[in-house]
Amino acid sequence: MTSRTADRTFAVGVTALALLVPLTLAAITLLVVLDSLPSIQRFGLSFLLTSTWDPVHAAFGAGAYLFGTLVTTAIAIALATPVSVGAAIYLTEYAPRAIRGPLAFLIELLAYIPSIVYGLWGLFVLVPLFRSEIDPFLQRTVGQVPIIGALFSGSIVGTDLLMGGVILAVMVLPLLVAVTREVLLAVPPAQREGMIGLGATRWEAIAGAVLPYARVGIIGAVVLAVARAFGETMAVTLVAGNSSTTVGPSLFTPGYTMASAIANQFTEASDPLHFSALVEIALVLLVVALVINTGARLLIRRVASGPQGLVL
């Protein structure tokens, strides 16, 4: 074989294998869309707005699942963002050089724990802790404040939306810390130095120059975390309670997320419309993941890519 044909064979071979990647993505999208069409045609927009999920009478409304996913994700972001940004700031600005590497490494390791292990730990360690100590405490204190107190009302089970949010917070922590660190490291030193030259303290320099500069990138990190939390299945399934009936204000109600619904019901569904409804839920997850990932990566690329950064 001449080297020219060998080169061509190599190029064709590599290209063919590589093209399997976009092909797979297209196939996934196509198949999920096609399989959810019966459900889309039957229920339309009410699929996302009603919460009656009745396989027996073939009435499927995923509103409760959407609610569960949104609430757990919101709790996760609310809890994880301050801690992550704080940790990232410590790692990039304050920590002694010697411990920066090891500490960052330990936090990164959190990402390697399989989600089922998080679920196990959440179910057998966090749930009892919350049920016996933290939830009653919250109900006694914040639960007595009007309006906000509704968040902590109702009977305490342990496995509820709050728990789902907490375990998700732990799971998105390494992602948030890693990306925020990247973003903070990309802030030009001139920004910091300029503030300090004007007489600012270290914290004033961070809060006044570094953080605003990095704000868009941090938002990108949060958006990536949202995408991650949206699609997380196993850990949330084990701790969130899996009850689809109530859509209410209390965080202590057992909840159901979209991913859990698919995981729990898929192997037991027999009616084609039930399947189609479950695949439609998967379609929602797919679309959200695609949109968020595209948008977030653009955001982060803008801030972390070069000295021009962003002027807000």
Place this chain on the structure above:
Amino acid sequence: MQALVALSAVGAAALLVIILGYVIVRGAPALNLAFFTERPLPFGVEGGGVGPALVGTVILSLLAGVIAIPIGIASAIFVTEFRSGRLAPAVRFAAELIAGLPSIVVGVFVWAFLVRGIIGHYAALAGAIALAIIMIPIVARTVEEVLRLVPQSLREAGLALGAPRWRVVLSIVVPTARAGIATAVVLAVARAAGETAPLLLTALGNLFFSTDLLKPVSALPLQIYQYAASPYDDWHTKAWGSSLVLVGVIALLSLALRLAIRRGAR
């Protein structure tokens, strides 16, 4: 303020130590010879083990690796060596998007495509393909980064000596990047070994030892899920034990990788 941020960082790192601590302390009592070699016994019967799950995880990870690693490496080579044109950015972007998909969605796809379609029933092969889809972007992304680090002068030197393109890539560029490729493989396999959701819809799980690729197969994460959701204390302990094994295997793989790289670099 410094105290607050320090607390956040140390707290986050402490979480890791706490979780691993629980896994070790609660999982160790479950580990004995029977645990590794026997199959699960029915409700309430003491004893038994997770043998089938261990075998299943190994089979699934190997098969998924065999599928995903060549495709991932080829994709990385394509993006770095054949950079001209519009296909390369498209492949890269597609890999990133697949990486962002929830694993349950991948499971739904493989279910529709293989379990319902081509194969007709739950099968280990379907589980392996689902895991492969999840692994490919990880391999592609990591290998691409490493290939980029190979100096262009190395490629040019090879070409200047008269080597054809394919020879330059396979005999010069790829071996130079072999540490990074090994890292990519370990990362991807570790991730695949820990995935549960896609396997729920494809490999389904199996209480018996099985090596038949066209039959359902068990896997460690699946077994952990079944045991965790049960009401039996003995099964809960076995769930912790399985978690310990899973985390332990991942840790060992990473350590072995680090040692191999260090030794190879000398």
